Amino acid sequence: MQKILISSCFLGNKVRFDGKTKTLIDPQIATWQQQGRLLVICPETAGGLAVPRPRAELLAGNVAERVIDELGNDVTKPFQQGANAALALCQQQHIKYALLKEYSPSCGSSEVYDGHFQGKKIIGMGVTAKLLTASGIKVYSELTLAKLMSDIVNIEM
Numbered sequence: 001m002q003k004i005l006i007s008s009c010f011l012g013n014k015v016r017f018d019g020k021t022k023t024l025i026d027p028q029i030a031t032w033q034q035q036g037r038l039l040v041i042c043p044e045t046a047g048g049l050a051v052p053r054p055r056a057e058l059l060a061g062n063v064a065e066r067v068i069d070e071l072g073n074d075v076t077k078p079f080q081q082g083a084n085a086a087l088a089l090c091q092q093q094h095i096k097y098a099l100l101k102e103y104s105p106s107c108g109s110s111e112v113y114d115g116h117f118q119g120k121k122i123i124g125m126g127v128t129a130k131l132l133t134a135s136g137i138k139v140y141s142e143l144t145l146a147k148l149m150s151d152i153v154n155i156e157m
């Protein structure tokens with residue numbers, strides 16, 4: 001039975017920067033939870049960041065990628081620590097699939113905000129999604145949940 005790493009905020013946990021959740025309501029999530037497949041992490045709190053916390057965005061440039069919060073603080077290190085914690089959990093639990101929140105500077109897997117705090121999205125990956133992908137873990141989002149469901153069914157046939 002394949003295990004799945006899942007963003008904590010999808011399961012109703014109030015771990016987002018604004019102290020809120022992003023509960024993902026889908027019968028499949030409840031089924032996976034009952035089956036004990038889901039391993040939960042919030043990379044940002046795992047990296048030591050508080051709830052609530054200032055909004056953060058990726059600053060991609062010519063130098064190494066950095067994460068800056070809306071107060072101008074460089075929060076790259078806790079983001080990287082959170083990504084490392086997520087990868088360690090995947091390796092300990094032999095997890096090959098992750099369901100992570102799109103657009104997050106940690107969890108986004110297709111698009112993220114552009115670093116100017118003006119609501120503009122660009123193609124890119126959050127710090128955790130990028131590390132997991134580079135490590136051979138398939139990362140999905142709420143927008144590709146159906147694909148994750150079919151991939152899990154196919155691999156377990």
Ligand code: SF4
Nearest residue numbers: 007009042101104107
């Ligand atoms: S880091 Fe990921 S799990 Fe944590 S609040 Fe943001 S999107 Fe949710």
